[in-house]
Amino acid sequence: MTTRHKPSLARALATFAAAAAAGAAVHAAVIPPGTALAARQEMVRNNGSEPESLDPAYIESVPAAEIDRDLFEGLTATDHHSNVVPGVAESWKQVDSTTWVFKLRKNAIWSNGTPVTAEDFVYSWRRFLDPKTAAKIATTYAVYLANGMEVVNGKKPVTALGVRAIDAQTLEVRTAGAVPFLPAVVSVAQYGPQPKAVVEKYGKDWTKPGNIVSNGAYVLKDWQVNSKVVVEKNPAYWDAANVQLTRVTFLCVEDGNADLKLYQSGEEDYLYQIPPGAFNALKAQYPKEIHNGPLLGLRFYALNNDDPLLKDVRVRKALSMVIDRQILSEKVTADGQAPLYGLAVKGLGAIQQTRYDWADWPMDKRVAEARKLLAEAGVKPGTKLRFTYNNSDYHKKMAIFAASEWKTKLGLDTEMDSLEFKVLIRKRHDGDYQIARHGWVVTFNDATLFLALVQCGSEVNDQRSCNKQADELIVQGNAATDPARREALLTQAAKLAMDDYPIIPLLQYSVPRLIKPWVGGYDEANGMDRYRSKDFYIVKH
Amino acid sequence: MWAYVVRRLLVTIPTVLAVVTLCYVLLHLTPGGPFDAERKVSDAVLANLQAKYHLDLPLWKQYLYYLRDLLHGDLGASFRYADWSVNDLVARALPVSLAIGGTAMVVAVGLGVALGIAAALRQNSAVDVGVMLLANIGSVLPSFVLGPVLVLVFAILLPWLPSGGWDDFAPRYMILPIALLTLINVATIGRIMRGSLIEVLGSNFIRTARAKGLPTRVVVMRHALRPALLPVVSVIGPLAISSITSAIVTESWFSIPGLGKLIVNGASDRDYTLVLGLVVLVTVLAVLLNLLVDLAYAWLDPKIRY
Numbered sequence: 125m126t127t128r129h130k131p132s133l134a135r136a137l138a139t140f141a142a143a144a145a146a147g148a149a150v151h152a153a154v155i156p157p158g159t160a161l162a163a164r165q166e167m168v169r170n171n172g173s174e175p176e177s178l179d180p181a182y183i184e185s186v187p188a189a190e191i192d193r194d195l196f197e198g199l200t201a202t203d204h205h206s207n208v209v210p211g212v213a214e215s216w217k218q219v220d221s222t223t224w225v226f227k228l229r230k231n232a233i234w235s236n237g238t239p240v241t242a243e244d245f246v247y248s249w250r251r252f253l254d255p256k257t258a259a260k261i262a263t264t265y266a267v268y269l270a271n272g273m274e275v276v277n278g279k280k281p282v283t284a285l286g287v288r289a290i291d292a293q294t295l296e297v298r299t300a301g302a303v304p305f306l307p308a309v310v311s312v313a314q315y316g317p318q319p320k321a322v323v324e325k326y327g328k329d330w331t332k333p334g335n336i337v338s339n340g341a342y343v344l345k346d347w348q349v350n351s352k353v354v355v356e357k358n359p360a361y362w363d364a365a366n367v368q369l370t371r372v373t374f375l376c377v378e379d380g381n382a383d384l385k386l387y388q389s390g391e392e393d394y395l396y397q398i399p400p401g402a403f404n405a406l407k408a409q410y411p412k413e414i415h416n417g418p419l420l421g422l423r424f425y426a427l428n429n430d431d432p433l434l435k436d437v438r439v440r441k442a443l444s445m446v447i448d449r450q451i452l453s454e455k456v457t458a459d460g461q462a463p464l465y466g467l468a469v470k471g472l473g474a475i476q477q478t479r480y481d482w483a484d485w486p487m488d489k490r491v492a493e494a495r496k497l498l499a500e501a502g503v504k505p506g507t508k509l510r511f512t513y514n515n516s517d518y519h520k521k522m523a524i525f526a527a528s529e530w531k532t533k534l535g536l537d538t539e540m541d542s543l544e545f546k547v548l549i550r551k552r553h554d555g556d557y558q559i560a561r562h563g564w565v566v567t568f569n570d571a572t573l574f575l576a577l578v579q580c581g582s583e584v585n586d587q588r589s590c591n592k593q594a595d596e597l598i599v600q601g602n603a604a605t606d607p608a609r610r611e612a613l614l615t616q617a618a619k620l621a622m623d624d625y626p627i628i629p630l631l632q633y634s635v636p637r638l639i640k641p642w643v644g645g646y647d648e649a650n651g652m653d654r655y656r657s658k659d660f661y662i663v664k665h
Numbered sequence: 666m667w668a669y670v671v672r673r674l675l676v677t678i679p680t681v682l683a684v685v686t687l688c689y690v691l692l693h694l695t696p697g698g699p700f701d702a703e704r705k706v707s708d709a710v711l712a713n714l715q716a717k718y719h720l721d722l723p724l725w726k727q728y729l730y731y732l733r734d735l736l737h738g739d740l741g742a743s744f745r746y747a748d749w750s751v752n753d754l755v756a757r758a759l760p761v762s763l764a765i766g767g768t769a770m771v772v773a774v775g776l777g778v779a780l781g782i783a784a785a786l787r788q789n790s791a792v793d794v795g796v797m798l799l800a801n802i803g804s805v806l807p808s809f810v811l812g813p814v815l816v817l818v819f820a821i822l823l824p825w826l827p828s829g830g831w832d833d834f835a836p837r838y839m840i841l842p843i844a845l846l847t848l849i850n851v852a853t854i855g856r857i858m859r860g861s862l863i864e865v866l867g868s869n870f871i872r873t874a875r876a877k878g879l880p881t882r883v884v885v886m887r888h889a890l891r892p893a894l895l896p897v898v899s900v901i902g903p904l905a906i907s908s909i910t911s912a913i914v915t916e917s918w919f920s921i922p923g924l925g926k927l928i929v930n931g932a933s934d935r936d937y938t939l940v941l942g943l944v945v946l947v948t949v950l951a952v953l954l955n956l957l958v959d960l961a962y963a964w965l966d967p968k969i970r971y
Contacts, residue, residue, distance in 0.1 A: 174930075177747035184702065258713035260706055277709035331748050349749065349757050350922035351831045375830065377920045382829055385813075386920070389820045389828035546697030546935055553705045564703075583705045 155644065160664040161368065167643065167660060169394040170383050171374040174350050178331040180316040181252040181259050186653075189313035189567075191374055194355050194657045195338040196316035199226050199245065199295070200307045204645055204659040206420075206471075206569055206652040208307045212240055212317065212339065213295070221302045221603070222270065226310075228293040231362040234319055236337045242289035248318040250275075250282040261314065263583070264567075268309050270298035302603045304610060305474065308568040316340075341367045341658040350376060355657070368661035384638075393643050398636040400518040403459035406638065413638045416460040417648030421565035421633035422469050422574065423461070425511075425526065429589045429626055431558045433509075438501040440625035442494035443509075443559075445482055446533040447526055453631055456525045457518070461631040467574055467618045469632040471651040474607070475571035476615040478622065491533045498534060505535025512552075513561035514545040522630075523561065552586040562586065565633065569652060571614045572602065578621040589626030594618075641665070666963070669971035670956070677952045684948045685735070685941060689728055692937050699744040699935040718744060718938075731941070740942035745934040751942040754927060759946070762916075762923035764834060766909035769846035774901060777851040778894070781858020782885065785893075788863060796855060803852025812845050812918040829920040842919045846912060850904050854897055862893040891965045898965065902958040906951050 155161070175188035180196055183189055193201065199213040213226040232240040252259055253266050255278045266272030270286025286298030299306060309315070319330075319337040326335045336344045341363065342355035353374040357367055375392060377383045380399030384406075387395040398406055398414075407414045427434050427443070434440055449463030462470065466478035482490050509530060513519040520542065527538035543551070551557050564584075566573040575598050576582045580590035594617040601613030622629075635653050639646050642665035646655070700706050700714055715721040719730055734741055740751035784796035803811075819841060820828035831838050865871060866889055874884045913925035924943060931939035963969045 174746075176745050179748060182747035255709065255713045258710065258717045260700060260702065260710065260714065261704065262710050263707040264704055276707070278713075328748060328750075348831065348833070348922060349746070349754060350926050351920070375920065377829070379917045379920075381813075382918055382920055385816055385821070385828045386830065389816070389824065391827055391830055544697065544933065546701045546933065549703060550697045550701045553701070583707060584703070 154659075155368075155661055159644065159661075162642065162662040162664045165369045165662050166371040166373075167369050167394065167657070167662060168373045168375065168392040169657075170377050170386065170392050170396040171353075172376070172396040173378050174376040175353065175374075178336070178344065178347070178353070180248065180314055180318055181257055183313055184261050186565075187374075187376065190654065191353055191355070192313040192316060193340065193654065194342040194372065195336075195340045195344060196313065196318070197232070197340040197361075198310055198313070198316045199228075200311040201656065202308075202311050202568070202652055202654050204647045204650050204655055206650050206654070208311055211311070212245075216307060218304075218306075219296075221605070222299045224297045224299070224306055225290070226295045226297065228295065229362060230293060232339060233360050233362070234337050234339050235343045235358050235360050236319075236322075237360060238319075239292070240317060240339045241292040242295040243292070244317045244320065245295050245315075246287050246289050247320045249287050249315060250285055251318060251323070252314055253285060254282050259314070265309065265312060265314055268299055268303045268306065270300050272300055301599075304602065304605075304607070305568070305570040305572070308473075308570055312567050341656065342372065345371070352376065363658070367658045369657050372657045372660075387638050393640040395638040398459070398638065400457075400459070400516075400521075403636045406636075410638055412641050414636070415639055415646060415648050416634050416636045417653070418462060418470055418651060419565060419633040419635050419653050420469055420472055420569060420651040421563060422464065422467070422577075422629060423522075423563050423631040423633060424464075425628040425630065426552060426557070426560045426562040426586050427625070427627060428555055428558050428560075429587045429624075430555055433503065433507070434558060436501045436503075437625055438497040439503055440628075442497040442501075442503075442534060443530060444480075444625055444628040445490045445494045445497075446487075447529050447628065447630065448487060449630060452522065452525055456521055457631065459634065459636050461634045464629040464632050466629060467578065467622050467627075468571060468615070469574070469651075471569075471649075472566070472571055472574060473569040474601075474611050474614055475574070475618060476611065478615060478619040480622075494534060503536075507536050509536050509538045510541065510558040511538050511561075512541045512543060512548060512557045512559070514548040515542045519561050555586070555588055559628075560586070562627070563633070566652070571611075571618070572598070575614065575617060575621070578618075578624075578626050585626075587626040589621070589624055591621045591624050594621040666960075666971050670960070673952075673956050673959070677949065680952055681945060681948050682732075685732075685945060686728075688941055688944045689731070692935070692940060693724060695935070697935055699937060701935070718742065731938075735945065740945070741938035743936055743939050745930070745936040745939065751938050754939060755924075755942055755946060758922060758924045758927050761831070761834075761921060762909045762912065762925070765839060765842050765915070765921060765923060766846065766905070766912055768839070769843045769850065770901070770905045770908050772843065773847045773850035773854055773904075774897075776847065777854025778858050778897065780851070780855040781897075782862060782890075784855070784859040785862035785866065786881070786885065793859075796859070800852040800856040800859075803848050804856065808845060808849055808914045809918065811848060812915065815841050815845055816918075829918070831919075831921050838919075838921075842912075842915050842921055845915055845919075846908050850908065853900060853904065857896050857900060858893065861896045862889060865889045865893040894965055895962065898958055898961045902951075902954045905954055906947070909950065 171187040171190055173187050175191055176185055177183050177188060180192055183192055197211045199211055200208050201211040203209045212228050212232045214229040216224060216226040218224050228242055234240055251257055253262050253275050262276045266276045271280050271284040274280040275282050275285050288296045290296050317339060322337045323330045329335055333344050333347055341358055341361045343358045345356045346354040355372050357370045383395055386392045427440050453461055453463045465480045465483040468475045468477045511523055513523050523540060530536040530538055552560050564577055576584050578589055579585060580595050597613050597617035601610045604610040604613060642663045644663050645660040719727050743749055743751050780796045784793040787793050816828045819826050826841055827838055871889055874888050913929055916923045916925040928943050963971055
């Protein structure tokens with residue numbers, strides 16, 4: 125199998141490696157020529173919430189990962205355009221469909237002066253996936269490595285994991301099946317390196333200021349729980365010459381209004397997210413500081429495909445057809461999120477966006493068709509739907525809109541159930557719902573993460589939907605060595621799965637945010653919304 | 666009196682035990698668990714996690730383990746914050762809450778009592794009307810209205826103070842939150858002080874004191890103040906507890922790393938040990954403050970003896 129695919133694979137990888145090598149020279153903060161930098165290169169960023177940990181093995185949330193990518197550099201990284209760029213690995217190549225070799229740079233060193241070696245990655249990945257570590261999201265990433273799931277499930281020892289140090293600068297990674305997007309996978313913060321000696325010396329306290337040793341562009345200076353994390357430039361970092369910011373303060377303000385007030389009074393340079401309902405007013409008030417880039421994330425409603433009423437695809441289709449995404453986007457949420465009529469969002473890698481054919485029909489025609497479908501399925505007006513969401517004004521507003529669409533256009537009544545977030549997700553996982561609010565944001569840019577939402581038996585498929593043919597196409601796609609063929613197969617898989625109407629796609633997330641005009645390096649075309657502080661700089665002001 | 670204090674302290678033990686037990690049961694009855702996340706945790710990882718936190722044991726056994734650790738002063742590992750124990754988290758948040766809540770309480774009592782006295786002595790005068798107006802505004806305006814107004818005026822329109830945040834007990838970050846908590850409490854205390862003093866000033870023994878020709882200052886300070894303080898002292902207990910432990914709105918509005926934020930996040934994260942630890946702390950604080958209030962009664966009112 126491996127030799128058969130080699131020619132085209134080699135071609136594809138040569139392009140990738142060339143791009144990677146080219147990226148290596150320019151991937152730090154790109155400062156437009158003629159830009160005068162401020163003498164004081166410091167920035168205060170609200171990061172949204174308190175990191176649950178700074179230990180790469182234990183982090184789960186986006187805010188924690190954001191800080192960790194400054195502290196720990198993995199084999200690869202993602203820059204502020206969401207591109208995969210070299211990290212500790214200066215180059216990599218795929219030896220066969222399941223084997224990759226990463227070449228580590230010689231000048232990568234820990235903040236205590238010791239070199240970062242391939243052995244450090246072996247140790248760290250084994251520690252992350254060790255059942256004894258009990259990392260909550262271990263399986264999310266274990267699934268890509270050879271024996272990854274067996275190790276997490278305790279069926280094989282950690283030494284069986286598909287990662288091996290050939291020498292100090294060469295790391296071999298074996299994957300479970302073909303994982304053409306492995307360089308993106310290993311850019312996640314959880315696959316960052318951990319300093320073995322320090323972890324073993326301090327145990328749980330190894331991430332505390334004073335104890336911690338890291339290899340990223342920054343080192344931890346201060347950590348005041350529920351207040352802030354302060355990092356400072358790491359002089360030992362291999363690319364330190366291209367790192368501009370000398371000090372970054374991450375705040376953990378959750379309350380959107382408190383965040384806004386800190387921004388307005390000049391306490392922070394970077395607002396995490398504009399509070400719901402305030403976008404248009406702030407846009408008028410701060411036209412030069414407002415940003416609203418699309419995020420690789422999907423707002424949708426999960427439909428329980430096992431539910432007696434929703435078992436019938438005609439009912440699911442009718443419910444999806446009558447929701448006017450245009451009004452939802454422009455009038456209800458009114459914060460620049462784009463309407464969606466398929467699984468894939470704009471900018472998602474290895475897939476083309478698909479769109480239901482009815483998306484372009486006039487609403488009258490859509491409603492007539494939906495009514496017909498319901499009549500065929502024997503669903504009478506007045507039938508009750510049960511909608512579950514987690515309590516927030518934003519979700520409530522959207523839910524009321526959906527319910528009114530179903531009521532006015534189809535005559536269906538909706539009973540609303542507002543729950544706490546933890547209760548909602550438990551109910552979704554247990555299939556104890558009929559229609560539920562859902563959202564999905566990726567941690568690396570590849571279509572498989574979205575396809576997982578509708579794959580048979582996937583742990584994130586709360587709809588319990590299954591289209592065997594689509595599943596088969598996904599497997600074929602991932603085995604394809606030609607990226608164009610892979611994209612075609614995955615696109616076809618998404619279309620097939622979505623023709624079963626397992627979910628109601630609604631909007632593509634965006635990140636409405638305010639940033640002070642003197643912050644350089646922010647890019648709205650960064651669908652991952654990941655920003656390494658090394659990509660920012662402060663312009664003279 | 667010491668016997669009374671010891672007796673009261675001993676009663677704390679069953680009180681804490683009862684509260685912990687109730688809270689323990691309620692937490693475990695609440696739907697949704699600490700490990701529920703968007704992506705379902707796989708069975709194997711869940712089993713590892715449960716083993717790590719002893720959740721695989723029968724509930725009564727977990728409970729006994731918890732009590733054992735509690736007796737050793739160990740509040741357990743946080744379910745959410747992997748790098749911190751509950752002891753760590755509480756040890757960092759309690760001083761912050763005490764600094765903000767405690768200072769606000771002292772200022773509020775001092776100011777409230779003084780304003781109450783001033784209003785009572787000049788009943789129906791401009792001073793009285795002014796104080797009562799302020800007190801009523803303070804009572805009717807919730808902290809989530811008063812907070813933004815303070816910030817708007819003193820942080821945004823007049824950029825004198827930071828609008829929020831915290832930096833290792835730096836006073837400039839503490840002024841606005843303390844002011845907010847003070848304003849809320851001073852209203853209550855001032856109103857109660859005024860009413861109570863007016864009532865005391867109308868009683869027979871005050872009339873006797875005045876009849877003896879004592880100056881007003883002596884009548885008030887020596888004879889009227891102590892009995893008039895009784896109702897004030899009664900409210901100080903609950904007010905102090907809420908200032909320290911449940912200043913949730915204030916903390917979230919000013920982004921202060923105190924106990925209120927931990928309580929709210931702990932509950933929504935189903936961080937069982939964190940919530941229980943905080944409940945124990947609040948219970949002990951409540952019992953101690955109530956004890957102090959009761960002791961203050963005895964000092965203020967000669968009729969009360971323990």
